[in-house]
Amino acid sequence: MSTTKLTLGQKDARLGFKLVLPSVIIIGLLIVYPIFYNIYLSFFNVKMNGDAFYIGFENYNNVLSDPTFWASVGTTFFFVIASTILTTLMGLMVALVMNKKFPLRGLVRSLVLLPYVAPVISTVYSWQFFFDPVNGIFMHLLVDVFHLSASRFNLIGDPQYAIWVAIIFSVWKAFPFTYLMILSRLQTIDNTLYQAAEIDGAGDIRKFWSITLPELYFVMGSIVLLRFIWNFNKFEEVYLLTDNVKVLSVYTYFKAFTGSMDLGQGSALVVIQFSLLVGLILIYVKKVLKW
Amino acid sequence: MVNKKNKVIKNIGFTLLVLLIVTFCIFPFIQMLSTSLKFSWDWGNPSLVPTEINTGAYSEILGLSEDIAVELPASVQKLLDETPNLTSAQRATIVEKYTDTSDVFPFFKYFFNSLKFSLIASLCSLIIAIFGAYSIARMKYRGQKLIQRGVLFVYMVGGILLLIPLYKITTTLGLTGSEGGTTLSLVIIYIVQTLPVCLYMLGNSFRSIPFSIEEAAFIEGYSRFQTIVRIIIPLSFSAIATVWVYSFMIAWNEYLFASVFLKSYTNMYTLPIALKALFVSKNAIWDRVSAASLLTAVPVVILFMLIQKFLSGNKSEGGVKE
Numbered sequence: 001m002s003t004t005k006l007t008l009g010q011k012d013a014r015l016g017f018k019l020v021l022p023s024v025i026i027i028g029l030l031i032v033y034p035i036f037y038n039i040y041l042s043f044f045n046v047k048m049n050g051d052a053f054y055i056g057f058e059n060y061n062n063v064l065s066d067p068t069f070w071a072s073v074g075t076t077f078f079f080v081i082a083s084t085i086l087t088t089l090m091g092l093m094v095a096l097v098m099n100k101k102f103p104l105r106g107l108v109r110s111l112v113l114l115p116y117v118a119p120v121i122s123t124v125y126s127w128q129f130f131f132d133p134v135n136g137i138f139m140h141l142l143v144d145v146f147h148l149s150a151s152r153f154n155l156i157g158d159p160q161y162a163i164w165v166a167i168i169f170s171v172w173k174a175f176p177f178t179y180l181m182i183l184s185r186l187q188t189i190d191n192t193l194y195q196a197a198e199i200d201g202a203g204d205i206r207k208f209w210s211i212t213l214p215e216l217y218f219v220m221g222s223i224v225l226l227r228f229i230w231n232f233n234k235f236e237e238v239y240l241l242t243d244n245v246k247v248l249s250v251y252t253y254f255k256a257f258t259g260s261m262d263l264g265q266g267s268a269l270v271v272i273q274f275s276l277l278v279g280l281i282l283i284y285v286k287k288v289l290k291w
Numbered sequence: 292m293v294n295k296k297n298k299v300i301k302n303i304g305f306t307l308l309v310l311l312i313v314t315f316c317i318f319p320f321i322q323m324l325s326t327s328l329k330f331s332w333d334w335g336n337p338s339l340v341p342t343e344i345n346t347g348a349y350s351e352i353l354g355l356s357e358d359i360a361v362e363l364p365a366s367v368q369k370l371l372d373e374t375p376n377l378t379s380a381q382r383a384t385i386v387e388k389y390t391d392t393s394d395v396f397p398f399f400k401y402f403f404n405s406l407k408f409s410l411i412a413s414l415c416s417l418i419i420a421i422f423g424a425y426s427i428a429r430m431k432y433r434g435q436k437l438i439q440r441g442v443l444f445v446y447m448v449g450g451i452l453l454l455i456p457l458y459k460i461t462t463t464l465g466l467t468g469s470e471g472g473t474t475l476s477l478v479i480i481y482i483v484q485t486l487p488v489c490l491y492m493l494g495n496s497f498r499s500i501p502f503s504i505e506e507a508a509f510i511e512g513y514s515r516f517q518t519i520v521r522i523i524i525p526l527s528f529s530a531i532a533t534v535w536v537y538s539f540m541i542a543w544n545e546y547l548f549a550s551v552f553l554k555s556y557t558n559m560y561t562l563p564i565a566l567k568a569l570f571v572s573k574n575a576i577w578d579r580v581s582a583a584s585l586l587t588a589v590p591v592v593i594l595f596m597l598i599q600k601f602l603s604g605n606k607s608e609g610g611v612k613e
Contacts, residue, residue, distance in 0.1 A: 009431075015515055016430030020438060023423030023490060030483040031445045034456035041459060050462065094312055100305070108309060110599060112316050117595040119544040121563040122584035125570060126319035129326060129577055135334040137322075172315065235451050236546045240567065249451040256455050257551055266455050274452050281447055285440075 035274070042267035048260070059268035069269070072251040079163060079238070079247050080231045083170040088224055090171055091178025092216075096208075098179065099186045116176035124240045127169055131155045162244040169241050170231065178223050185219040186212070225284045232277060248273050320585075327581035334577055348578040352398045352586065396583055400558075401565040406590075408474075408549075408561060409542035412481030417535050419482070420489030425519050427490065428497040429505070439494070446487040450547055453483075458551055470556060477552050481545065485538035492537070496530035497523060529601040536594045543591055562587045 006014070042059055044052040063069050098109060115123065131138050139152040155161045193211050202210065235249035243250065252273065256266025325339040327349065333342050349355070371382060427439050457480060458467075466472035500523065508518045524531065546563040553559050560568065566587060570580050 012430060012515065013432035016426045016432045016435065019422040019426035019430070020435075022419045023442075023486060024438060026419065026479075026483055026486060027441070027445055030457065030479065031448060031453065031487075032441075034453050034460065035448070037460065038452075038456040041456060046459070097305070097308060097312065102305070102309065108313055110596065111313050113595065113599070114320060114592065115316050117540070117592055118320070118588040119540075119563065119591060121544065121546060121566050122323075122588040123319055125566075125577075125580045125584050126323045126326075129581070130319070130322060135577065137337050140337040172319075176316075229447050233447075233450050233452065236544075240546065252451055253454075253547075263455055263459060270452055270455055274448075277447070277452070281444060284447075285443070 038267050038270055038274075041264060042271045044264050044267075046263040046267075052264070055264070059265045060272075062265055063268050063272065068246070069251070072246045072248055075163065075245060076232065076247040079167060079170075079234075079245065080228055083167045083174070083231050084224055084227045086167065086171045087174045087178055087227055088220065090175040091182055091223070092220070094175065094179040095182035095186055096212075098183055112179065113176050115172050116174070120173070120236045120240055123173070124169070124237075127165070127172075127241060128156060131165060133157075156242045157244065159244040159246075162242045166238050166241055166245045170234065170237055173237060174227065174231075178227065181219060181223050182216060185216055189215045221287065222284075225280070225287065229277065229280050229284065232280065233273075320588075323581045323585050326577050327579075327585055329578060331578065345578065348582040352396050352579060352582050354397065354399065396565065396569050396579060398583060398586060401560050401562045402586075404559055405543055405561040405563075408477060408481060409539050412478050412542045413485060413535055413538040415478075416482045416485040416489050416538050417531065420486055420493055420534070421524065421531070422519065423486075424490045424493035425497055425523060428494040429502075430515075442487055442490045442494070446491050449484060454547060454551060457548075461552075467552065470559060473552055473556060473559065477548060480548050480552075481542040484545065484548075485541050488541070489534050489538055492534045493527070493530060496527045500526055529598075533598050533601050536591075536598050539594065540591050 041052070043054060043056060045055045045058070046052045094112060098105065098112075102108075130136050133139055133152045133154045138155070142149050143152050156165055189212065193215075194207055197207050197211060233249060234247065235253065238245050238247050239250045239253065243254075246254070248269070252266050252269040255269060256263050321339055325341060326334065328344050328346065329336070329341040330343060330345045330347075333345075336342060371377070371385065377385075427435060427442065457476075461467050461472075461476045466476045504522060504526070505518055508522050513521065544563065545561070546567070549561045549564050550567070553561065553564060562583075566580070566583050569576065569583060
C-alpha cells in the first residue's frame with residue numbers, strides 16, 4: 001500500500017467535506033464574518049460617506065446612557081414574554097381542539113394555517129383597518145355597540161395600546177406553528193394511558209393535568225424557548241404594524257437607517273442584542289437539545 | 292338524562308369554540324376581501340358585505356382599465372365643500388394631488404421582481420443545502436459535528452442582527468451602486484437567510500431514511516453522488532418540496548433587507564416594500580391596499596396548500612422556521 005493512496009474512509013471524508021463546503025463558505029462569509037465585523041464596527045464612529053473613526057467604547061456609552069434604549073429593552077421583554085405566553089396557550093388550546101374528531105376538521109385545519117402562511121405585509125393593513133379610528137370595526141363595537149368608550153380614538157397611534165395590538169398580531173401570526181408542533185406530539189400519546197385513567201375514574205380535566213400536560217412538557221418547553229428567541233429578534237411584524245412599539249430591532253433600525261444613519265451606534269445596539277440572544281440560545285442548546 | 296343534556300351543551304360549546312378559532316384566523320382575510328371591493332364611502336360601514344361592489348381597485352392594480360380615475364377621498368371633498376374661500380387654482384391643485392395617478396401600483400412589475408428574487412434564491416439555497424445536509428447527516432469527517440452545531444446556531448441569527456454589517460460590507464465593495472450589484476447582493480443575502488433552515492430541515496429528513504437502503508445502493512455499485520441523486524432525493528421528495536416552499540416564502544415575505552437595499556431603486560421594488568410605499572403614499576387608499584395585500588398573499592398561500600399534506604398528520608419534518 002502506498003502512502004499517497006487514500007483509504008476508502010478518507011476518500012469519503014474528503015467528498016463529505018467537499019459537499020458541505022459551499023454551505024460552510026456562504027455561512028462563514030455572510031453570517032459568521034458579519035457578526036465579528038459588526039463587533040469591530042461598534043467601536044467606530046461611522047460617517048454617512050463611509051469614513052470611520054475609532055472611538056473606543058463611546059457608542060456603548062451613548063447607548064447605555066440613553067433612557068430611550070432602556071425603555072426599548074423594557075418594551076422588548078414585555079412584548080416577548082406576553083406574546084410567547086399567549087401564543088403557547090392559544091397553540092395548546094387549538095391543538096387540543098384539533099385532536100378531537102369533528103365534521104369539516106380538514107377544512108378547519110387548512111384555515112387555521114392561513115395567518116402563519118400569509119406574508120406579514122399583506123396582513124398588517126387588514127389589522128390596521130380593523131383598529132382604524134374612522135372606519136374600523138373595533139371602534140364601531142367599542143363606541144357604537146357596547147358604549148365602552150365615549151369617542152373613537154387611534155388605538156395603534158398610542159404606544160400604550162399599540163403594544164397590545166402588536167402582541168395580539170404576533171399571537172395570531174405565530175400560534176399555528178405552536179399548534180402544529182403540539183398536535184404532532186399529542187397524536188403520539190399512547191391511548192392506553194387514557195383508557196387506564198378512565199378505569200380509575202379520572203374525568204377529562206384530571207386526564208389533561210395528569211397525562212396530557214406531562215407528556216407535552218418537553219415539546220412545549222422547546223417551543224416556548226424557540227418562540228422567545230424568534231420574537232426577541234422580530235422586526236417586520238412589529239415595525240410594519242406600528243412604528244410606535246419600539247422593540248430593540250425597531251429601535252436599532254431607526255437609529256441606523258433613518259435620520260443621521262448612525263451605523264456605529266446601530267452596531268453597538270446589535271452587539272448588545274446579540275449578546276442577549278446568545279445567552280438565550282445557550283440556554284436552548286443546554287436545556288432543549290439535551291432532552 | 293342529565294348526562295345527555297351535558298353532552299349537548301358540551302357539543303354546542305365545542306362547536307362555538309371551533310367557530311371562534313376559525314373566525315379569529317380568517318377574519319383579517321375576509322375583511323381584506325371586503326374592503327378591496329368597497330367604495331370609499333362604504334369603508335366606515337361595519338358590515339363585511341359591500342353595499343355596492345367596486346372592482347376598481349383590482350382593475351387599477353392589475354392594469355386592466357386603460358384610463359384610471361382615482362376617486363377623490365370623501366374627507367378631501369368635505370374639506371373643499373366646507374372651505375369656500377379657496378381660489379379655483381388652489382382647488383385644482385388639491386384635487387390634482389389627491390387624484391394623481393402617477394403612483395398607481397403596477398402589481399405585475401413588483402410581482403415579477405419578487406418572483407425573480409425568491410425563485411433564484413430559494414433554488415440556489417435548496418441545491419446547496421441538499422448536498423450540504425446530506426454530508427452533515429450521513430458522512431463522517433473532522434469538523435462535521437462542529438458544522439452541525441454551527442448550523443443550529445446560525446439558524447437563529449438573522450434579520451436585524453446582520454443588516455448593518457452586510458449593508459456596510461456591500462457598500463464598501465461598491466455593490467449597492469448599480470442595479471446589477473444590488474440584485475446580486477440581495478439574492479446572496481436571501482440565500483444566506485434561507486440556507487440554515489434548509490440545511491437543518493433536510494438534515495433531519497435525510498437522517499430518517501434507513502441507512503440500509505443506501506447500503507444496498509453502494510453494493511449495487513452506486514457512488515455517493517449517484518446515491519444522493521437517485522436514492523436520497525427521490526425518497527425525500529416531500530421534505531425537499533416543503534423546504535423549498537419555506538425558503539421561497541422567506542424570500543417572498545422579506546421586507547427588512549429589501550427596504551434598505553432597494554431604497555433608491557423604485558423599479559426593482561419587491562411586493563412587500565412596494566406595498567408599504569403604496570400605503571404611505573396617499574390618503575384614503577384602503578381598497579387598493581387591501582386588493583394588493585390579498586394578491587400578494589395568493590402565491591404563497593397556493594404553494595402552502597399544495598404542500599399541506601406533507602405538513603399535517605403525524606409526519607412532522609422535524610422543526611420548521613417561520
